[in-house]
Amino acid sequence: MSTADGPSDKNIGCAIYLHIPFCVSKCHYCDFASYAGKSHLLEPYLNALLTEIGSASVQENTRRIGSVYMGGGTPSTISPETAEKIMSAVAKKFNPSASSEKTIEANPESVTPERLAGYIKAGFNRLSIGVQSFNDRNLKSLGRAHDSQRALEAFDMARKAGFKNISVDLIYGIPGQTLSEFAEDISKAVSLAPEHISAYQLTVEEETPLWDMVEKGTVIMPEDTLLLEMFEKTVTSLSKAGYRHYEVSNFAKPGMECKHNLSYWLGEEFLGFGNGAHSFINSSRFANPDEPEDYIYEVDTAGRAGAEILGDEKDRVLEFLLMRLRLVGKKLTFKELDEKFFPFGRHDKHGPRPLFDETYRHPLDWISKNGLAEVNSDGFTLTHKGLLFLDDILLEFEKV
Ligand code: SF4
Structure with a gap:
């Protein structure tokens, strides 16, 4: 998958993205199309998602599918049976090959051994765990619903369930986080030996609780110099541990780059299903409505959702x-x-x-x-x- 000149763009194929908007609670920094307290929408949402997948046009479903990615939100809030229904609909419509990359995102608070085993049965062969930090104070200041112990247990459960391709997400630049705390996060992640590590810099997005805290001055974001040190630390530590830095925030063991994200970065076609999902097909872009209620309404009334994003x-x-x-x-x-x-x-x-x-x-x-x-x-x-x-x-x- 990779060459000396960076990741290969051969045979990436079209990417399918499936959005699950439900979360246990809303993190302070999050501006994704994700919601806590909307589990009553689960059934109508699932029905809409299945309808939208089923209504993909002939043109769309003749694409060679390189990857399937179920993200969110927190996909691990849905049952394996529900995940299996969605994956069956994808298989029926798009027929991705058995060997293509199929990722499900999970957060530590919502996984169990049975759930993880069920996701493998549903067809997933890659797991992306939202660890974010192994430091309880920093997890708390992000508003995450898990603690570090739970993160370690989730990783262990995933391996025991049979996931051979696991990615761990980390966040740096958390208010109050020190360089040594972040270095500790990296070394804990490395000690688990995941196939892939993502390390994202925390950004302050408008209309989030974090934005309000920064505006009011109750939270101070780290200086640029510290952020640069954290970035450098990530690159040097992970390179030393055998992870190739192949994208600004992403590191992989040889050949274990995330094919799904490579599709986006290489400008390949992708099809997104669910609220807030985007598609890029036949040189045109489309966006689904952000709110699950609007998405469900559009699919219920028109059979599909989304409007073309016009641009020059x-x-x-x-x-x-x-x-x-x-x-x-x-x-x-x-x-x-x-x-x-x-x-x-x-x-x-x-x-x-x-x-x-x-x-x-x-x-x-x-x-x-x-x-x-x-x-x-x-x-x-x-x-x-x-x-x-x-x-x-x-x-x-x-x-x-
Ligand atoms: S778990 Fe992820 S998607 Fe859900 S609120 Fe937190 S950051 Fe947002």
């Missing part, structure tokens, strides 16, 4: 860069960009137009001058520094 070519270029530049050490060639965005060369029906490297010459010179990328005649590769300043790079491209 510039939006599409920026969206692609936002995802594709996250891949570590993988050169982005001008040929690839021209084929995607300038397929008619210098002349299309609107008349003459420059190719990518001419259109975006200014940001390309800027990232090169600032040591954020190595730019040469056939493409560019972000440097380590460039990965850290991805947002600034995108702002520069946005100015064009």
Whole structure:
């Protein structure tokens, strides 16, 4: 799956995403389309999800499926029987191969040995556990529903249930978290020997309790220098432990990169089902309504949900860069960009137009001058520094 030039984009295929919006409680920092206290919607939601999957068009269901990912929310709040119903509907409609990656996300508070064994029976071969931290104080300040002991037990249960491909999610930059506490999180994660580790920087999203706390000054977010140290710590510790840094926040044992997320980062097609899910198919983007009630209503009345997200070519270029530049050490060639965005060369029906490297010459010179990328005649590769300043790079491209 990986090469010296970064993860391979061969045979990734179309990705299927299934959204389960239910959570035990709402974490302080979360702005996902996830909800606590809506379990009464479980049945109508499941029915809507099955209807939406069943109504995929012929065009959509002839795609070769590279991966299936059930995320949320907290998918481990649903029973194995429910998970199996959803996976059967996916198998019937899309026929993913037995060997394709099929991930289910789980949170420590909602797993049991029986539940995990049931998910394997339902067809899942990869588990992503939302550990976030092994430090109880930090878990509490995130508003998580589990403690560190429960996280360790969940991992152990998953191995015993038979999951051979497990990813552990960590968060750094938690208010009050020290560098040594985070280093301890990394070493505890490594000691479990998961196949994959994600380490995300905590971001403050609008309309979350964390945002309010920061606004009121009751919580102070860490300084950039500490965040950089934490990022560096992640890269050096995990590299030393045999994990390859293949995306800004993701690390994998050789060959164990998350194929589903690679589809997004490589700009492949994906089909999303459930509230808040997005799809990208036939060069068009679609988004389902965020609220489960709206989603259920749309599917009940129209048989499917979602509206096309309209955007111009510039939006599409920026969206692609936002995802594709996250891949570590993988050169982005001008040929690839021209084929995607300038397929008619210098002349299309609107008349003459420059190719990518001419259109975006200014940001390309800027990232090169600032040591954020190595730019040469056939493409560019972000440097380590460039990965850290991805947002600034995108702002520069946005100015064009
Ligand atoms: S468990 Fe995940 S999806 Fe649910 S509220 Fe917490 S962060 Fe959000």
